[in-house]
Amino acid sequence: MVCLECIFYLSGILIKRFPCFSIRNSGVFILKEKNLPQFFEEYLKKGSVFKEKRVLQANHFPNDIPHRAVQIHQVRVVVAPALRLERPSNLFIYGKTGTGKTLVVKWVINGELVSAAKKAGVSIQTLYVNCKLDADTEYGLFTELATQVGKELPLTGLSTDDVCSAFFSKADSTKSILIIILDEIDYLMKKAGDDFLYKITRKNEELKNTQVAIIGISNDLMFAEHLDPRVKSSLSEEKLLFPPYNAIELQDILNNRASSAFKHSSLEPGVVEKCAAYAAREHGDARRALDLLRVAGELTDRKGATSVAVADVDSAEEKIDHDTVAELVTTQPRQAQLVLYSILNISHGAGKFIFTGEVYELYKKYCAKASLRPLTQRRVSDILSEFDMLGIITARVISKGRYGRTREIMLAPQAATPVVRRLLEEALNL
Ligand SMILES: Nc1ncnc2c1ncn2[C@@H]1O[C@H](COP(=O)(O)OP(=O)(O)OP(=O)(O)O)[C@@H](O)[C@H]1O
Ligand SMILES: [Mg+2]
Structure with missing residues (x-):
């Protein structure tokens, strides 16, 4: 253990020996501005092709969703009965990676539906779980759901069924519609089987106040085929396919975002088209198209150039593939x-x-x-x-x-x- 006194003693020595450092109350060292290393000084002086890079990042919520009007409408139709406190049908959404499934579901349910419910004074609870990241076991899923409805659980000693019951009894404490979005549901099912879906649908029948609807999202197109017939018929009350985007659609998506992400005239003609064409060539993946554009911009900045050229898209593709595979293989x-x-x-x-x-x-x-x-x-x-x-x-x-x-x-x-x-x-x- 390092005691506080030692830290201050050492800080004193450091400041005496390296006067370019100063120390904040928090004990964190910061460099005095005039002594910044050359590299960072130059970095700060250098321009960037980006105006607002985060617009191209995967977690950025765009302000428009081109080419998904049909799917947005269909999700709205399915969930609208919740506004009359009627249970929406369960919905199963599938489509390949990067086709906008998560974006559309969050947009309609967490955005539009929740706002409409607030306005109408109706109690709708929405829970979102990414099964790949947050809950890849049945126990993990019910713990996550219980936490999201505000149920405090002891750290140990509960079985999966206990946690499941604790979640449902808390969820049932007010009259409401509960929409559970299970994103990347195929991951959970491949690891834990489909029993959790059966439990949710069966528990639903016992609830007094709350009615539960499930929205399952998967990019395994065959996922529903492997389900137990009872679960399959219940989960697939409504199905919705997200087709891959074509190159022209990807161009629209990219242009929409590029205008706020990049500085004026920092994209050479043909860059957006090439990113779109490359992403369409694989399987119409908007995430890939956005990544290509962002990484092409980053490589341009690193070179110190002032505009992204068509050739930078090839370098971006190489870098993304190399990084992804390298990470996969080495981990x-x-x-x-x-x-x-x-x-x-x-x-x-x-x-x-x-x-x-x-x-x-x-x-x-x-x-x-x-x-x-x-x-x-x-x-x-x-x-x-x-x-x-x-x-x-x-x-x-x-x-x-x-x-x-x-x-x-x-x-x-x-x-x-x-x-x-x-x-x-x-x-x-x-
Ligand atoms: N029509 C669109 N307009 C604007 N951005 C889009 C559109 N479709 C997808 N995107 C963007 O592309 C990225 C991927 O979309 P999303 O996460 O919704 O894909 P997904 O179908 O859920 O993929 P996965 O199956 O891999 O989870 C996100 O950054 C999202 O904002
Ligand atoms: Mg997704």
Whole structure:
């Protein structure tokens, strides 16, 4: 432990030896302005192509949502009965990543509906849970929901059913409509099964004051197909698909945001079009398009140039892919890295389906080389499912007639690169 006196003693020495430092009451050192390092001085003097960069960041809420009028209307239609204290139908929303699902749901429900309810004096509670980030177990989900309705829970000693009951009894304490938005619901279901959905729908029938509606959002298009039939019929009372954006639609989205994000004339002609075309080429992902534009701007600033050029979009694409894959690969546990390395060595590039059995055999050989105990085929199969969810591979189940079913996998292009190989070899010491 460092005592406060020591800190002040050391601060004194530091200030005497380095007079460019001063000390605030809080004890935090700050540099006196005139002694800023050259680098930062120059950085501050340099201009930037951005006027307001955060407009391009993923969590920024835009003030307009082009090309989603149909979906916005459909969500409004489904949730409107809540304003008359009638339970809205459960809604299941699906579409690929970056197609505006989260944005539209938050816009209509947390924004428009909540304001309309306030105005009308109707009690509507809305709870939003991102199952991937905040609750990837059943226990985690009910704890999160209970916390959001203001129920204090002891830190230990409660079972999942206890937490579930505690949440519902608190939620049922006022006459209201409760809308639970379960974003990235497929993550929770893949980890915890669909029992939580069954619990919610069954509990709903027992409540006296509150009526619950669920809005599930998923980018796994086949997600609803895997549900228990009872849960499936209840969750899919209404379904809504968000199609991918095309290049022209992405241009509109980007232009809308670019006008407040960038300084006048700091985007050369063709930049927005190229970002839109690149993002449309993959799967019409608005997040990707916005990232490309933002990173192209950041790279321009780093170079000290005054306008973003078309070529900067290529550099941005390279940087984003490199950063994403590098993070994915290097943060995987060692066993998963070995599985990926085996896939890489069998695949010889992307675009070819390979059998999971072959992967397992090679993986076992690498384990022996690395003096690691191999996981069971079952566990390796779980790792492959995880890779599938992360977009590192694409998996498909094929029937082999009377020999049962087997799974084939294909490495995604962004994982079939020399960079990934090098990162894995470095991480695994191979
Ligand atoms: N029509 C639009 N207008 C303006 N911005 C949009 C539009 N559609 C999407 N975006 C922006 O693109 C990004 C991704 O959108 P969003 O998070 O809603 O996608 P999603 O479908 O929920 O993706 P995921 O399945 O990966 O969660 C966000 O920054 C969002 O603001
Ligand atoms: Mg989302």
